Amino acid sequence: MSLGDTLKPFSAWKHLFKEPLSVKKPLTERPGADRYRGFHKNEIDKCIGCGTCEDICQNAAIDLVPVEGIDTKEGDSGLRPQIDYGRCCWCALCVDVCTTNSLTLSNEYTWIEEDADKFRFIPGADNKSWDHNEKGWKKPENNYEFYALERVEMQERHAEERVQSFIEIIKGYSKEKAQEEADRCVACGICTATCPAHMGIPEYIKAIREDDMEEGLRVLYETNPLPEICGRICTHKCETVCAVGHKGDPLSIRWLKRYIADQVSLDKYKEILGSDGIENNGKKIAIIGSGPAGLSAAHYLSLMGYSCTIFEKLPEPGGMMRYGIPEYRLPYDQIDKDIKYIESLGVKIQCNTDIGKDITLAQLEKDYDAVFAGTGLHLGRSTRIPGTEHENVYMAADLLREITMGKEIHVAEKIVVIGGGNVAMDITRSLARKQKEIYGKVQVITTSLESEDIMPADREEIVESREEGAIINPGWGPQSIEIQDGKVKGLHVTKCLSVFDESGRFSPKFDEAQKDFFEGDMVVESIGQGADMSYISEEYKDKLEYNERGRVVVNKEFQSSIPWLFLGGDIIQGPDVIHGIANGHKAAIGIDNFLRDK
Amino acid sequence: MSKKDKNKLFNWGDDRSLFPENNPDGSIDIDLSSHKFVKVWHGPQHPGITGNMSLELTILGDEVMEGRTHVGYLHRGFEKLMERRKYIQCFPIVCRVAVPEPDFNEYCFASAMEELTGIDVPETAQWLRNLVLEMSRLQSFQMWIGGMAGALGSGIVGQWANYCRDSVLDRFEELTGGRIYHMYIIPGGVRGLLPDGFKQRMEQDLKMIESFMKDIETVMFNNAVFKKRTVGMGYIDPLWVDQFGITGPNARAAGVLRDVRIEYPYLKYEELNIEPVMGKDSDIYTRADVRRRELLQTIDLIRQILAKMPNDGDIRAKTPNVLHWKVPEGETYKRAECTRGEYGYYMVSDGSEYPRRINVRGPSYTHAVALLEKMIVNTNISDVAGLMVSLHTYPPEIER
Structure with a gap:
């Protein structure tokens, strides 16, 4: 220790004359x-x-x-x-x-x-002085994400390969890929609220993450008895609203559902779902139509102990799912898997039975305690432009049905399809496959009134159609079909400027100055389908109530004004599979409520 | 009583005859009914320590006969709490384990998760982590200087040191969005790149701190009072280092190299020029001096990091969705060198979304409980505060 040690500390005084370091306020x-x-x-x-x-x-x-x-x-x-x-x-x-x-x-x-x-x-709702303060914490950038924004790619067959046949395009996820995709879910449940059937989507996605397929299957069947089908062709409204989709790709909810159903073999379904030994309550339900609504109603009714018989007009069950959707999107064996399980619950499916002709509705009323009709939209609508009466102008629904039935259909070398929905894409791509088989090349032009941004078809359908060689040329209004020497030569079109008016009503506006001609030896119309309600005979027709669009009015449980007659599916809501499934489920509960105390 | 008698009563000098005899194991029999001993509570609120901790001292005259550390004033049960939180929800908790130096918790927690999950953190994020850890050391040393000076009555040094610390906290604020709880080192990476102009502002601060450190060296380390109360006081025997698990400056001041950055380099330390700061006298003064030199070393390291680190790049690796991040089954121990020594996280995962067990190894546990209780015996009561601070302990990390 030195004298310095005593004196040096006093050097702190030099700070006395400096600005203070602290602030007053x-x-x-x-x-x-x-x-x-x-x-x-x-x-x-x-x-x-x-x-x-x-x-x-x-x-x-x-x-x-x-x-x-x-x-x-x-x-x-x-x-x-x-x-x-x-x-x-x-x-x-x-x-x-x-x-x-x-x-x-x-x-x-x-x-x-x-x-x-x-x-x-509540930030944003309760006004605060800092609401418009631009500074402060925001989510960091530079690949800083709490969950993957990009969808796990689905393996698909290449366009050149898939246009050769009707083999399924989507290959499905492997376990690792499915789990990776399932990991992106934030489990918010916005999807569940939006799904017409209110499927437990976050729950079955969780089952995938935890590799518990049995639990996954149980969650699926709580609200949807057609998971193989829905896992392939559902219109996936859930994905449209998926919360993850706001910043990235929405989850592939549909493919994940398919993954679960694909993992479990049919022979284990009953054990996993615990659907053995359900006591019959002695009541009989007739179901008209074996589409999604009818099958769904039959499934849930049989779980409640009802004996169900489904009457199907066509040779095989499935309705539009089999006869409207091409095999490359929904293979028949997958439809069969879902239907076989429903049949295993005791549901009888009577095919080739046309209600109204083979059996009358009055007979069903007599023989059964209640009737559910989910007969779908099988009648193609026509544009009714000049030339549509020609024999080489077809309805998409008819052609698709005939392709499924294995009938020989007329396939021209150059085809024009009118329509911008998924059915139009289905017939475009089916005909493309047929053309490839017969002529070795694809020459289909598909045109729609709607411009590409508002085409009702799924985006991937449009993209895939193009990949397969079809020309999608939207935004044109069909004017007439050119017929020369009794043969179809093509379609005259005018540019469509807008489809709907300001209040959202259908009111197309055309630019007469812009015209075009699409060459084709055959024209297919696919602008929507209508219902064939001829099985409801006159005596009942008058008892039913109709809304302004001509549809039968039903209550929340899909009961019509004829108490024993319930209706659902495309004829009431939709058109799509998931609404049909949801309607069938709700109608089953309605029928149970109607019959329980009788 | 004459003046001579008074001296006899209170200043025993080298006469130990009035003290009770030691037992063979070194302990003494304390018979409070003899009225020779007085129990004094030192704490839990005491400027000699950062946070709340209490010493139960038994004194004879003004000499401590026995000291018992009492903790529990800050117990928040974090380790147990984490078992009921998803991993990402533990992230805002861990920084609170050691309030004055939170980043080591964040780093150890994140790197343990990353190791068990098998995630490589992007290069830029590693440099940023390294920067933040050294910045944290810088502000923690400043806080310690304030405490050390304050415990020995030098308030002005405490003011300077806290001003220096605040300037580092300003840099923390602009980099991490928070001054005390930075919550910056997130599992997978970090939460932001350097803001524009950060390097320049940091350099200004470093220069300012260096200038203050010169003043502090003059006023505090070349100070007769400071020397009188620290030189030769609070000796740590090098043999105790392994017996007690002493790490950090406490061990290095005893001449034993214990520096995780050098012995088990992590992050980017291998790419930095770093020499261990050692002492040999192992008294309070040496420990203080080791910390002062280490603070200057930290300034040098921050400069090296800022010069070498990339300015851009990914800041976070692709991780599982944080909302259901399952860490694969396994266990690991990750450590880092904080200002007080080895800071470590032992993490056990059972493969679920929740940690099965997390144990925090804070150096204060060793230094403030076992070591302090040994060192405090036979010290003068007026030196207890200085001794406590010289071990640089943060009670929050004792009570996880």
Whole structure:
């Protein structure tokens, strides 16, 4: 120790004459850093109320609550996050996980309030001074994601290979791929709310993650007795609203459903689903039509102990699923697998039986306790433009049915298809395969009134049709079919500017200056289908109520004004498979309610 | 009583005849009914320690006969809590285990998860992690300087050190979005690149800190009072290092190399020029000096990191969906060198979405409980605070 050690500490005095390092009013004068994790903001219109913020919050500081002025609708739960600042730790995981990027933090951090309850608030709905503060924490960039945004690619047959035959295009996921895809799910349940059948989608996706196919199958059958079919051709409204789809690709919910069904063999179904030994309650139900609605109703009714008989006009059961959807999308053996299980529950399917001709509805009323009709839309609609009466102008529904039945159909070298929906794509691609087989090349032009961005067909159908060689040329209104020397020569079209008017009603507008001619020896119309209700004889027709569109009016349980007659499926709602399944299920509950006390 | 008698009563000098005799194991029999001993509670609120911890001292005169560490004032049950949280939900918790130096928790937790899951963290994220860990060491050393100076009555050094620390916290704020709980090192990577102008501002701060460190060296380390109260005080025998599990500057001041960064390099330390900071006298002064030099080393390391790190790139690896991240079955121990020594996380996974067991190895547990209880015997009560701070302990990490 030296004298220096005594004197040197006094050098601290040199700071006496420097500016003070502290600030007088730290609360008012110091803004947070640009990235500061301050108070919450929420773009309330962008938010979909998926609740992943609530799930990830380890303090349970976030609750999803209803907000005035925000309605529950498809893809939006109608709820919004409420944050309790008595619990929040400002980790901002809620921001990082947010599926829509609507939730962010401002860089403000002072808030003085006398009432402690005010610190529980709904960002975005309760106006705050920091709502328009641009600074603060946002989800980091540079590949910072809490779940994969890209869909696990599905293996498909190459266009050149698939156009050669009607073999199934989609190969299905392997276990690893399915689990990888299932891992992307945030389990918000927006899909469940949107699915017409309200399938337990997050639950069966969880079963895939946990490799528990038996549980997966049980979840599927709770609301959908046709998983092999739906897993292939469902219109997947769930995927349209998938929360993950806001920032990335929506989950392949449909393919995941198919994966579960594909993993379990039919002989294990009864054991897994516990559907053995159901006691018969002695009541009999007649079901007209073996499409998705009829099969679904039969399935759930037999689980409740009813004896069900399905009457099918065509030689094989399945309705439009078999006779409307081409085999390359939905192989027949997969339809058979779902139907065989339903048959194993005791459901009788009587094919080649035309209700109204072979058996009358009056007879069914007499022999059965209730009747469910899910007869579908099998009658093709015509554009009724000049030339449609020609024999080489066909209806898509008729051709598709005949292809399934194995009948020889007329296939011209050049074909024009009118229609922009999935059925139009089905017939386009089926005819492309037939042309390839007969002529070795594809020459199909498909045109629709709708422009490409509003074509009702699934995007992948349009893309795949093109890959297979068909020309999709949308945005044209068919005017007339050119017939020369008794032969079809092609289709005259005019440019369609818009399909709907301002109020959303069908009112196409054309640009007469823009015309075109699509050459073809054969024209197929696929602009929609209608119902054949001729099996309902006059005595019943008058007792039924109809809405302004001519459809039979049914109640929430699909019961018509004739109490024993229930109707569902495409003739009531849809048209698609999943609505049919949902209708069949609800009608089964309705029939049970109707008959239980009788 | 004459002045001479007073001296006799209170200043025993080398006369130990009034003290009870030691038992063969070194302990003493304390008979409180003899009225020779007094029980004194040192803490739980005491400026000599960061956080709440209490020492139950039994003193005779002004000499400590026995000291017992009492903890529990900060117990939040984090280790148990984590067993009921999904892995990602543990992420906001772990930083709270050691409040003044949270980043080591984040790093050890994240790297344990990554190792068990088999994830490689992107290069940029590794550099950023390394930067954050060294920044954390820098601010933690500053906090310690403030505590050490404060415990020995030098308030001005505490003010300077805290100003320096605040400037590092400013940089933390702009990089991580938080000043104290950074929540930056997330499983899979980090939560952001360096903001624009960060390097320049950091360099300004480092220069400012270096300037203050010169003042601190003059005022604190060349200080008769400081030297009188620290030189030769609180000796740690090098033999104790392994017996007690002493790590960090406490071991290095005793001449024993215990530095995870050098012995078991992690992140980018192998690419950095780093020499161990050693001492040999193993007293409070040496430990303080080792920490001062290590602080300067940390400044140098931050400069090296900022010069070598890439400015852009991915900041987070592709991981399983965090909402249901299942860590494969297994166990691991990940460690890092914090300002107090070896910080480690032992993680056991049963393959589910929830950790089966997480055990936090904070150096304070060893230093503040076992070691302090041994060292405190026969110290003067006025030196207890200085001794405690010289071990640099953070009670929150004792109570996980």
